[in-house]
Amino acid sequence: MIVPAAPLAVEPFDAVDVIAAKRDGATLTDAQIDWVVAAYTRGAVAEEQMSALAMAIYLRGMSRAEIARWTDAMIASGERMDFSGLPRPTADKHSTGGVGDKITLPLAPLVAVFGVSVPQLSGRGLGHTGGTLDKLESIPGWRADLTGEEILAMLGADGPGAVICAAGAGLAPADKRLYALRDTTATVSCVPLIASSIMSKKIAEGTGALVLDVKVGSGAFMKELGQARELASTMVTLGTDAGVTTRALLTDMSTPLGRTAGNALEVAESLEVLAGGGPADVVDLTVALALEMCAAAGRPVEEDQARAALADGRAMDIWRDMISRQGGDPDAPLPLAPETETVTAPADGVLTTLDALAVGVAAWRLGAGRARKEDPVQAVAGVTMHAKPGDEVRAGQPLLTLHTATPERFTRAREALAGGIVISQARSQEAADAVARRECGVILERIG
Numbered sequence: 001m002i003v004p005a006a007p008l009a010v011e012p013f014d015a016v017d018v019i020a021a022k023r024d025g026a027t028l029t030d031a032q033i034d035w036v037v038a039a040y041t042r043g044a045v046a047e048e049q050m051s052a053l054a055m056a057i058y059l060r061g062m063s064r065a066e067i068a069r070w071t072d073a074m075i076a077s078g079e080r081m082d083f084s085g086l087p088r089p090t091a092d093k094h095s096t097g098g099v100g101d102k103i104t105l106p107l108a109p110l111v112a113v114f115g116v117s118v119p120q121l122s123g124r125g126l127g128h129t130g131g132t133l134d135k136l137e138s139i140p141g142w143r144a145d146l147t148g149e150e151i152l153a154m155l156g157a158d159g160p161g162a163v164i165c166a167a168g169a170g171l172a173p174a175d176k177r178l179y180a181l182r183d184t185t186a187t188v189s190c191v192p193l194i195a196s197s198i199m200s201k202k203i204a205e206g207t208g209a210l211v212l213d214v215k216v217g218s219g220a221f222m223k224e225l226g227q228a229r230e231l232a233s234t235m236v237t238l239g240t241d242a243g244v245t246t247r248a249l250l251t252d253m254s255t256p257l258g259r260t261a262g263n264a265l266e267v268a269e270s271l272e273v274l275a276g277g278g279p280a281d282v283v284d285l286t287v288a289l290a291l292e293m294c295a296a297a298g299r300p301v302e303e304d305q306a307r308a309a310l311a312d313g314r315a316m317d318i319w320r321d322m323i324s325r326q327g328g329d330p331d332a333p334l335p336l337a338p339e340t341e342t343v344t345a346p347a348d349g350v351l352t353t354l355d356a357l358a359v360g361v362a363a364w365r366l367g368a369g370r371a372r373k374e375d376p377v378q379a380v381a382g383v384t385m386h387a388k389p390g391d392e393v394r395a396g397q398p399l400l401t402l403h404t405a406t407p408e409r410f411t412r413a414r415e416a417l418a419g420g421i422v423i424s425q426a427r428s429q430e431a432a433d434a435v436a437r438r439e440c441g442v443i444l445e446r447i448g
Contacts, residue, residue, distance in 0.1 A: 128360030142328030217254030219356025247448030262382010358420025
């Protein structure tokens with residue numbers, strides 16, 4: 001007896017038709033968007049088909065309504081967190097990624113000082129941009145993966161009020177698949193896809209307020225101010241429409257933040273900030289973002305109050321509690337690189353350029369970053385910067401120290417720095433411009 005095969009499920013759309021519609025400049029319908037995101041998540045749309053659709057979106061763009069619906073569809077592909085039962089309001093920060101961007105580490109405990117809970121769900125680095133979880137994993141014993149119950153306990157009345165951890169696999173699973181695909185199909189720098197990727201995770205996370213740090217410059221995804229402004233405005237609109245109080249700062253990433261790029265090196269610098277010291281640009285941006293987060297959460301504070309919480313140890317106390325509860329030893333020494341090499345100034349003058357991308361790629365090649373998401377990273381690898389643009393230097397003076405556990409990496413790291421360091425005569429216009437840029441700080445614009 002022949003048993004008839006079970007009928008195949010009939011899909012309401014054909015992926016080829018959806019691809020062709022966007023390729024030809026049409027606006028996708030809500031039903032098309034809902035279907036293609038859900039079908040891709042469950043495997044009914046093939047990788048090559050979603051690759052083609054991503055390229056069509058990259059070339060043709062999306063309307064505001066399309067981006068909002070695409071974001072909603074990615075949120076609907078998974079679960080949503082709920083912090084409404086917490087005794088304090090919640091606020092989160094997202095950075096679009098840069099070099100030396102360790103701001104999350106001092107920022108989360110600083111905001112928690114003022115009665116705002118910070119559910120900071122973070123990621124790992126890829127390429128020249130560092131990952132918050134990679135940095136924290138240089139602390140002995142610290143763990144990134146927490147259950148939902150553990151996260152709520154960290155944010156509740158008996159917890160430190162801040163947590164930095166990995167996002168659960170259930171949050172926007174469609175985005176996780178699409179993000180990896182975009183990285184291999186040259187569609188990363190697409191405003192609709194970047195905005196929906198970031199905001200689907202942040203809205204699903206359930207925070208009440210969100211502050212976006214959108215980087216601009218050579219070391220950022222967004223190289224031009226206009227492009228960064230478009231991305232920031234799109235994300236602020238998406239968050240606001242979803243009921244999340246959202247605002248953004250555009251910040252400079254033409255030069256690395258602070259004086260370190262690398263995992264354990266950046267943790268050490270963050271501890272300096274939490275102890276009331278640290279580089280001025282890191283402190284200034286930490287304080288500026290803290291003020292935005294507190295205000296967005298309905299708990300506004302003054303700048304001098306935020307700076308005092310760093311100086312008097314209150315933020316450090318929360319940091320130590322936060323690290324301890326995640327298995328880390330806040331008193332353990334951070335690992336140090338067994339191999340170092342110094343890059344010196346070739347001439348007298350003013351350092352006018354220290355290119356963020358060049359430093360980021362050098363740190364990556366030393367072992368601080370990864371080319372693929374499954375690659376390991378070295379906790380000890382990175383770059384220490386002894387001078388920043390606007391500083392006067394002497395020939396032979398140390399400019400950078402390169403750190404690694406594998407000295408054969410030094411050659412390629414030095415190659416990455418070629419052209420990224422420029423020294424001009426002290427009285428030149430370039431030198432004067434470098435000093436002026438340093439005095440202007442890293443915050444370029446505020447949106448929202």
